[in-house]
Amino acid sequence: MKPDRTPALLVAILAAIMVGGLALPQWLLFILTIACAQGLVVLGLSLLIRAGLVSFGQALFYCVGAYTAGGLARAFGVSDVFLQMFAGAASAAFVAFVLGFLLARYRGIFFGLLSLALSMIFYGLVVKSETLGSTDGFNLAKATLFGVRPGAEWVRYTVLVAATCVTLAAAFLTHRYLKTPLGSLGPAIKDNEIRVEYMGASVRYAIHVNYVIAAALAGAGGALAATTVGHIDPEMAYWTTSGEFVFIAILAGSGSVVAPFLGALIFGAIHSVAYGLSPNTWQMSMGLALLAAIVFLPDGLWSLFRRRKNA
Amino acid sequence: MAAILDAQGLHKCFGAVTAAQGVSAAIEKDSVVGLIGTNGAGKTTFINMITGYLKPDSGSIRYEGRDITALPPRDIARLGICRSFQIPQLYSSLSVRENMMVALGILLHGAGRGGFFSSGRPDVPGHDAPAEEVADRILGRFGLADHRDKNAQVLPGGMRKLLDIALTMAAKPRVLLLDEPTSGVSAEEKFGIMELIMQAVKAEGATVIFVEHDMEVVSRFAGRVLAFYDGRIIADAPPETALRDAEVRRYVVGSLHA
Numbered sequence: 001m002k003p004d005r006t007p008a009l010l011v012a013i014l015a016a017i018m019v020g021g022l023a024l025p026q027w028l029l030f031i032l033t034i035a036c037a038q039g040l041v042v043l044g045l046s047l048l049i050r051a052g053l054v055s056f057g058q059a060l061f062y063c064v065g066a067y068t069a070g071g072l073a074r075a076f077g078v079s080d081v082f083l084q085m086f087a088g089a090a091s092a093a094f095v096a097f098v099l100g101f102l103l104a105r106y107r108g109i110f111f112g113l114l115s116l117a118l119s120m121i122f123y124g125l126v127v128k129s130e131t132l133g134s135t136d137g138f139n140l141a142k143a144t145l146f147g148v149r150p151g152a153e154w155v156r157y158t159v160l161v162a163a164t165c166v167t168l169a170a171a172f173l174t175h176r177y178l179k180t181p182l183g184s185l186g187p188a189i190k191d192n193e194i195r196v197e198y199m200g201a202s203v204r205y206a207i208h209v210n211y212v213i214a215a216a217l218a219g220a221g222g223a224l225a226a227t228t229v230g231h232i233d234p235e236m237a238y239w240t241t242s243g244e245f246v247f248i249a250i251l252a253g254s255g256s257v258v259a260p261f262l263g264a265l266i267f268g269a270i271h272s273v274a275y276g277l278s279p280n281t282w283q284m285s286m287g288l289a290l291l292a293a294i295v296f297l298p299d300g301l302w303s304l305f306r307r308r309k310n311a
Numbered sequence: 312m313a314a315i316l317d318a319q320g321l322h323k324c325f326g327a328v329t330a331a332q333g334v335s336a337a338i339e340k341d342s343v344v345g346l347i348g349t350n351g352a353g354k355t356t357f358i359n360m361i362t363g364y365l366k367p368d369s370g371s372i373r374y375e376g377r378d379i380t381a382l383p384p385r386d387i388a389r390l391g392i393c394r395s396f397q398i399p400q401l402y403s404s405l406s407v408r409e410n411m412m413v414a415l416g417i418l419l420h421g422a423g424r425g426g427f428f429s430s431g432r433p434d435v436p437g438h439d440a441p442a443e444e445v446a447d448r449i450l451g452r453f454g455l456a457d458h459r460d461k462n463a464q465v466l467p468g469g470m471r472k473l474l475d476i477a478l479t480m481a482a483k484p485r486v487l488l489l490d491e492p493t494s495g496v497s498a499e500e501k502f503g504i505m506e507l508i509m510q511a512v513k514a515e516g517a518t519v520i521f522v523e524h525d526m527e528v529v530s531r532f533a534g535r536v537l538a539f540y541d542g543r544i545i546a547d548a549p550p551e552t553a554l555r556d557a558e559v560r561r562y563v564v565g566s567l568h569a
Contacts, residue, residue, distance in 0.1 A: 181416030181425050188413040191402040198362065198400070199482055200388035201417040 006175050009258060010168045017164045021157050029156040031268045033228045036163040038268070039261035040221035042248045043174055044214030046260055049249055051210055052190030053107065056242045057115030060122050061092035061215040063237035065222025067132060068092075070140055070232045079144045081162045084227050085220040092219025093212050100208040107193075116239055123237040137233025140226055163224050170217055171257040177213070178257075182206060218245075247286070251293050253300015262301055315340040315518050316361065316392070316486055321370035323356055323542075330356040331367065332542040338486070338518060343509070345533030345550065346522045347563050352539035354522045355397070358488045361520075362394045363387040374486070389421055391485035397494060397522075399475035403464035407455055407474060410463050411446035414481035437483035445481070452511040453477040469496045469504055476508055480515055487512060489521035493528060501525060505532055526554060526564060538563050 021029060045058050065088030072078040072087055099118060106114055126132050142149060143159050150158040177183040185206045188196050193203045226232045235241065244267070252263025274285035297303055314337035323331040330353050338344055346354040359365040361372055363384040372380045379387055402410050415435050419425035419442065424433040432441035440448070450456045453473045458466065463474060472492060479487060492508055493501040505528055512519055523529050529536060529550055536553035538546040540562040546553045553559055 177427060180427050181420035184413065184416055185420075187405060188402045191404050192400050194396075195400040195402065195478070196413075196417070197383075197385050198388055198394060199414050199417040199478070200385050200421055202385055 006257065007172060010172055013258070014164055014168050018161055021160055026153075026156050029160050030228065031272065032265070033156070033160045033163050034225060035261060035264040035268050036160070036167040037221040037225040037228065038245065038248060038264035040167055040170060040224070041218040041245050042252060042260035042264060043171060043257060044217035045245050045249050046252075046254050047174070047178075047186065047210045047214050048207075050186030050190065050254060051207060053111050053207065054246060055115040055211075055214070056112045056239065056246060057117070057119035058214065058218045058245045059237045059239065059241035060115070060119035061096060061218035062222035062225070062241065062245075063119075063122060063126065063232075063234070064092045064095050064215075065089065065219030066226035066232045066236050067126065067222075068219065069223035069226045070138060073140045073227075074138065077141075079141050079149075079227070080147070081143045081145055081159055081224070081227055082166065084143075084223040085163075085166055088223025088226075089216040089220040092222070093216035096212045096215030097208075100211045103211060104204040104208040116242060119237050119242055120239060123234050123239075126234040126237060133233070135234060137231060137235075139231050142230070143227045159224075159228055163228070166220065166224070167261065170220065171261070174213070174217075175257045182209060186210065247290055251290065251301060253297070253302040255299070255302045255306055259300065259302035266301060313340060314338060315375060316520075317373040318357070318361065319371050319373075321357070321360055321367045321372070323360060323365060323367050329542045331360065331370075334370070334539075334542070334544055336537055336544060336547065338520060341516070341518055343519045343532060343534045344521070345529040345536045346520060346539060347524070347526070347529055347536060347553075347559075348539030349563060352563070353542040354539050355490055356542075357539070358394060358490055358520070358522065361387075362392060362488060388482060391483070392488070393479045393482045393484035393486070394488040395472075395476045395479045395490060395492060397490040399471040401463040401471060401474055401478070404462070406460050406462055407450065407466070408446055408459040410474060410478060411450060411481055412442055414478045415442040415445055418482060449477050449480055449511075452507075452514060453480075454507055469500050472496060473504065473507065477511075480511060483515065484517050487517045487519050489519065491522050491524065493523065493525065501528060502531070530554065 017032070041058050041062050045055060048055050068088045068091040069084035072084060078084065103111060103114060127135055142155055145158055145162055185196065185201060189203055189206060196203050222236060248260065248263045248267045251267060252259040270286060270289050271282065274282040278285065293300070316338040319335050321331045321334040334353065334357055346357065348354050356365060360367050363382050367380065371378055374390060374392060379390065402413055405413065416425065418435050419433060422436040432443070434440055435442050435445050438445040447456065450459055453476070455470060455473060455477060458470060466474065476489060476492060493504055496504055509532055533550050536546065536548060536550045537544050538553055538559045545558045545562065546556045548556070554564060
């Protein structure tokens with residue numbers, strides 16, 4: 001059996017971020033933190049993709065997580081990054097638990113469009129809610145960590161390290177989950193649901209569990225994005241945001257729990273460069289990048305790191 | 312001998328087509344029963360009703376005295392009634408061994424073993440060994456050990472059939488339903504494959520019900536034959552008697568064997 005190198009890789013990434021982060025400029029710390037937030041969402045999305053389900057509505061949970069963090073900050077003055085991420089994950093998981101009873105019955109395009117529809121319903125609700133700031137959203141106070149508010153120049157670094165800890169812990173737990181009998185059912189469900197059912201497992205249950213985990217990860221990501229950017233608005237639930245997550249998932253590829261974060265980082269980099277070069281046509285550059293990824297790396301960026309298997 | 316499976320008065324219609332009309336059969340424990348009949352006679356409908364894929368319009372199915380008529384396929388599988396398919400149902404993107412590991416994983420999950428907080432390699436219920444060992448053992452019995460790392464979709468037809476049945480055996484079935492285990496397999500391979508299957512089944516110990524069109528295979532392996540015609544059982548007897556039955560010769564076996 002091949003040794004499992006993922007835990008060592010995760011620890012190495014944490015060490016690299018903690019040490020390297022000290023020397024990085026503020027804007028790069030920001031991009032890395034957002035990559036953590038988006039990577040969390042895509043990590044969850046990849047659980048669903050493994051089972052053959054592409055959700056075009058993960059932005060729903062991203063936004064639920066963000067507004068939970070915002071609501072906690074606004075109503076109770078909670079600005080602790082860990083608490084916000086935990087609360088964001090819990091609230092998104094709860095929403096997914098309820099919606100999962102409906103969504104776990106659908107497959108293929110119906111699953112994709114139904115998840116998109118639900119996220120757009122939530123978008124509509126938030127836009128109409130003046131309490132939540134309608135289309136403008138609202139701002140969040142600067143993040144704290146265990147009650148300590150870091151100095152202005154340390155905020156980005158502190159949030160990044162906290163985010164990396166949570167993110168890598170989530171990646172490790174997901175990695176372990178994928179090794180459990182339930183977690184490893186994804187590709188089997190994608191290949192042949194009939195066989196899974198006839199072996200005595202409930203496909204709906206497995207999908208429901210994956211959906212809730214994916215939502216919890218997206219909720220944590222949304223809360224992190226909210227506290228990092230310092231502002232939330234309904235666009236976080238808009239379908240284009242969901243599209244970005246699917247974009248990153250395709251760009252990243254599967255095969256490792258680290259892939260989504262690499263994908264999110266490359267996505268952030270392409271986005272920043274494209275926006276800097278041509279603010280009005282940056283979407284075109286993104287489209288070209290996706291096209292290139294699909295044509296030249298059909299299994300995603302992560303396939304670059306995998307040795308070719310002998311057939 | 313006590314019946315492990317008892318189907319009584321099963322009726323099933325698909326619109327104007329009657330696929331089962333009053334099908335009754337009690338299957339004894341550890342017996343090997345062959346289902347014969349022309350296409351559309353109701354053999355697969357019978358298997359589909361026992362395994363929960365189809366619900367009969369009326370009638371009942373009891374397994375060890377328990378009514379399982381309304382249970383979904385997964386619950387019936389958990390009770391120990393498993394099936395293979397006429398067209399093998401495999402996880403085609405996974406390797407042969409990964410196919411087995413998924414099957415064994417479902418057993419572990421069903422028994423609450425190998426979960427998130429468990430450590431080590433728990434024994435698969437019924438097999439009393441870790442999944443890796445059980446997978447290799449079953450693959451060995453079905454002659455698939457040398458192909459364990461191959462992708463399931465590149466296997467030739469006969470091996471796909473074997474893997475399909477091997478997956479079923481992973482669930483440690485007490486009643487095994489095989490839907491045309493030798494269809495699509497060359498005439499020379501048929502007996503070899505059936506022999507392999509029966510030996511593996513005997514090693515695990517299970518009651519077998521198999522659908523088969525080749526009467527030589529039926530005569531050799533079945534201890535009892537249920538002959539289907541037009542949704543009814545027209546003969547229920549040992550193969551030598553059933554295959555000589557006038558109705559069976561007329562409607563099932565055909566003039567070649569008459």
